[in-house]
Amino acid sequence: MLNDVVPMTDKFLLAVNRDTQLSVTQQIFRGMRDAILKGTLKQGSRLSSWQDLAAQLGVSRGTVKRAYDLLRDENLVETKGRAGTWVSTALPVSPALQHPGPTEPAGLFYDFDVGPQYFQLGVPAYDEFPTKPWHTAWRRAIAAEATRPQIYPDPRGISSLRLEVAGYLATARGIRCHPDQVFITSGFAGALGIVLNAMEFRGQAAYVEEPGFPRTRQALEQSGITTIPVPVDRDGIGLPRSTGAARLAVVTPGQQAPLGMTLSSDRRSGLLRWAADADGWIIEDDYAGELQLSGHAAPSLASEDSDGRVFYIGSFSKTLSPGLRLGFLVVPPSLTARFGRFVGHLAPAGPVVAQRAVQNFMSGGHFLRHLRRMKTLYAERKSILVEALRQELHPAVRCEFEGALSVRLFLPSIANDVAIATSAQREGLGVLPISAWYQGRNPPQGLLLGVANVRARTVSAKCEMLARILAS
Ligand SMILES: Cc1ncc(COP(=O)(O)O)c(C=O)c1O
Numbered sequence: 001m002l003n004d005v006v007p008m009t010d011k012f013l014l015a016v017n018r019d020t021q022l023s024v025t026q027q028i029f030r031g032m033r034d035a036i037l038k039g040t041l042k043q044g045s046r047l048s049s050w051q052d053l054a055a056q057l058g059v060s061r062g063t064v065k066r067a068y069d070l071l072r073d074e075n076l077v078e079t080k081g082r083a084g085t086w087v088s089t090a091l092p093v094s095p096a097l098q099h100p101g102p103t104e105p106a107g108l109f110y111d112f113d114v115g116p117q118y119f120q121l122g123v124p125a126y127d128e129f130p131t132k133p134w135h136t137a138w139r140r141a142i143a144a145e146a147t148r149p150q151i152y153p154d155p156r157g158i159s160s161l162r163l164e165v166a167g168y169l170a171t172a173r174g175i176r177c178h179p180d181q182v183f184i185t186s187g188f189a190g191a192l193g194i195v196l197n198a199m200e201f202r203g204q205a206a207y208v209e210e211p212g213f214p215r216t217r218q219a220l221e222q223s224g225i226t227t228i229p230v231p232v233d234r235d236g237i238g239l240p241r242s243t244g245a246a247r248l249a250v251v252t253p254g255q256q257a258p259l260g261m262t263l264s265s266d267r268r269s270g271l272l273r274w275a276a277d278a279d280g281w282i283i284e285d286d287y288a289g290e291l292q293l294s295g296h297a298a299p300s301l302a303s304e305d306s307d308g309r310v311f312y313i314g315s316f317s318k319t320l321s322p323g324l325r326l327g328f329l330v331v332p333p334s335l336t337a338r339f340g341r342f343v344g345h346l347a348p349a350g351p352v353v354a355q356r357a358v359q360n361f362m363s364g365g366h367f368l369r370h371l372r373r374m375k376t377l378y379a380e381r382k383s384i385l386v387e388a389l390r391q392e393l394h395p396a397v398r399c400e401f402e403g404a405l406s407v408r409l410f411l412p413s414i415a416n417d418v419a420i421a422t423s424a425q426r427e428g429l430g431v432l433p434i435s436a437w438y439q440g441r442n443p444p445q446g447l448l449l450g451v452a453n454v455r456a457r458t459v460s461a462k463c464e465m466l467a468r469i470l471a472s
Pocket of ligand 1: 187213
């Protein structure tokens with residue numbers, strides 16, 4: 001919601017949004033910094049005095065002054081005593097060089113600087129994080145790092161974390177693997193890049209789920225791989241009868257993304273048989289791991305892979321934080337040397353301190369405890385969300401909520417889910433359009449709502465807001 005929009009020059013409007021978590025000081029600072037770097041606020045031009053701007057925006061003078069101080073710290077403005085504040089004539093970066101075109105990846109992402117928005121998908125609950133043991137794990141990791149010799153770390157990831165992950169996978173996901181099969185990666189995305197490149201899949205084709213995670217589809221296409229969409233039904237993905245078209249399949253068997261069903265046991269064996277017979281490979285995206293909200297989590301597909309055909313990928317993005325950029329890849333035993341060489345040259349694991357913090361957290365028993373708590377919390381949050389949606393939404397909107405960490409709303413086919421999601425996001429509701437998860441023509445129209453950050457106190461008001469947007 002734009003509460004106050006203030007003209008600074010004829011071209012530049014400064015907007016302050018009071019509904020976000022980003023402080024007003026930061027909003028003013030970032031708005032002006034962007035305008036200066038884009039050249040909208042010209043070099044050598046005078047800014048409104050902070051007193052005037054504060055009055056226009058209805059914020060305190062101190063708030064604006066702090067924003068101006070931040071601009072000055074970055075040498076973007078100069079203060080000339082009583083003559084006021086001026087856009088620097090010697091900018092650290094020339095505005096002319098600041099326009100390489102859009103660089104932020106479009107599509108599935110939200111604003112990188114704010115949030116999470118209400119209903120935002122793919123992020124953990126931020127209010128229930130076990131911050132105390134997490135801080136302790138980091139403090140210990142930093143202390144260990146500070147005294148460690150300055151040598152290159154193992155590009156596969158530190159051995160203690162790989163050992164910890166192998167142990168976790170054995171108990172929680174039924175995977176029996178040697179720690180040398182485990183590679184620490186930059187989340188699922190990093191692991192996917194490693195598999196696609198190390199296995200030289202460029203130029204080949206891959207079966208993907210329809211609907212399926214758009215970032216996976218885009219990553220495959222960007223890597224020169226043709227994607228063949230295979231519809232999922234209530235049993236998950238069922239490969240076509242004639243499967244000669246591809247030797248790779250990328251799947252989410254634990255919790256189909258975004259529809260939430262678990263791959264049935266017949267389909268699991270069918271998929272594994274196909275890979276063994278066709279000299280094929282399966283990438284298992286176990287993004288939500290054991291965060292399956294009802295009953296026991298289904299075992300991973302990799303746990304049933306006796307032919308060494310599955311690349312298993314897990315991520316800490318949903319369980320700890322996407323900001324960690326940490327995930328883990330388990331490769332079949334016959335490929336450990338090949339992957340070891342590949343990551344050593346092109347994709348070494350990230351900062352040791354983060355790896356060590358996660359390892360401390362896991363070995364202290366906090367990770368499993370946290371997962372157990374989150375399973376209960378997310379199930380509760382989902383049920384209050386479903387209840388509120390039932391109260392607020394028009395009966396023509398079909399609500400699906402089994403499986404997954406999301407609720408799916410299916411809209412009449414004449415709806416435009418991209419436009420609806422855009423309007424909703426502008427009002428702080430982080431819903432995603434479901435059509436973006438389909439590759440085929442005339443995709444269903446609908447919305448995905450994440451449950452992790454739903455609260456009993458606010459859920460009715462947010463659902464009412466969504467219902468209003470849907471009705472408009
Ligand atoms: C289907 C799916 N796979 C993987 C991920 C995690 O990706 P990453 O580990 O790169 O954050 C997500 C997160 O949104 C997801 O929805």
